[in-house]
Amino acid sequence: GETIRALVVGKDFNEFFRVTRVGLDRGSRDVRPNMPVVSPDGVVGVTLHVSGDEADVQLAVDASFVVDVEDERTKARGYVRGTGDASRHLCKVEAIDSRDLVEIGDLLVTSGKGERFPHGIPVARITKVNKRELGRAQEVEAAPTVDFTRLDSVLIIVTQPTKGEASDPTAKKEKR
Numbered sequence: 369g370e371t372i373r374a375l376v377v378g379k380d381f382n383e384f385f386r387v388t389r390v391g392l393d394r395g396s397r398d399v400r401p402n403m404p405v406v407s408p409d410g411v412v413g414v415t416l417h418v419s420g421d422e423a424d425v426q427l428a429v430d431a432s433f434v435v436d437v438e439d440e441r442t443k444a445r446g447y448v449r450g451t452g453d454a455s456r457h458l459c460k461v462e463a464i465d466s467r468d469l470v471e472i473g474d475l476l477v478t479s480g481k482g483e484r485f486p487h488g489i490p491v492a493r494i495t496k497v498n499k500r501e502l503g504r505a506q507e508v509e510a511a512p513t514v515d516f517t518r519l520d521s522v523l524i525i526v527t528q529p530t531k532g533e534a535s536d537p538t539a540k541k542e543k544r
Contacts, residue, residue, distance in 0.1 A: 369486065371523040372399060377422065379516075388413075388425045390522055399423055402484070404525040410490035410513035411435060411478065412522050425522070428491065428512055429457045435484070437461070437476040437491050444468035445479060448491050448510065457516055459492050461508035466500050476510060486528060 374390035392399060396418045405412040405425045413427040426433055431452030438445045446464040464470055474494045480487030492510035500506055 369525050370398075370527040371525055373521065374405075374423065374524055375521050376519050388427060388516070388519065390423050390425055390524075392421045392423060392524075396421060396423065398526045399524055404485045405522050406485075406489055406525065407514055407519060407522050409515065410492075411485060412514055412516075412519065414484070415524060423524070427516060428514070429453075429459060429516065435491060436479045436481045438479045439468070439470050439494075440475040440477050441471075442469050442474070444470050445481075446476075446505075446508070448476060457512055458495075459510045459512060461492070461494065461510050462505065464506045464508055466502050466504055466506055468506070470494055470497055470506065470508060472497060475513075483528065486525070 373393040376388055377391045378389035399415060399418045401415055401417065403415045405414060411428050413425045413433060416424040416426045427450065428435065429450035431450050433450045435448050437448050444464055447462045448459045449462055451458045451460055461476065472494050476491045476494065478485040478487060478489040478491060490513040492512045494508060494510050496509040498507035
């Protein structure tokens with residue numbers, strides 16, 4: 369899909385909201401709220417507000433951010449939700465069934481469901497798994513693949529890839 373490059377120009381982290389302000393590479397005409405924002409390391413979040421040549425980005429570690437994911441190894445599905453913990457960047461993984469096999473170190477990638485993020489973009493690595501009895505979701509924690517403290521530039525996905533295109537927005541398309 370088509371992307372717009374943006375540089376991080378400010379950060380606002382508190383216990384209620386995690387936002388980064390980015391300066392857009394070109395005017396905001398093509399950028400709207402709720403567009404996916406990624407970096408080479410994975411999912412950063414989604415655009416919130418756009419004004420002039422700047423946009424606010426809700427980070428993936430914000431408590432109100434949710435993305436549908438799958439375990440890259442086992443294809444187990446769930447939802448990553450930021451914890452909003454002001455002292456560290458962390459995510460909860462919700463709705464992973466107790467029968468699904470997930471392990472510490474597994475990579476969670478976007479599932480492509482919901483059509484917000486393309487399939488296969490890294491989101492987080494599992495850091496803790498608390499198995500529960502059958503019929504209940506496991507308690508799973510994960511660390512985001514993006515280091516938000518070192519984030520300096522991002523890509524905003526303005527059009528989704530078409531069928532057959534690489535789902536990695538950072539990959540270059542080969543022209544014939």
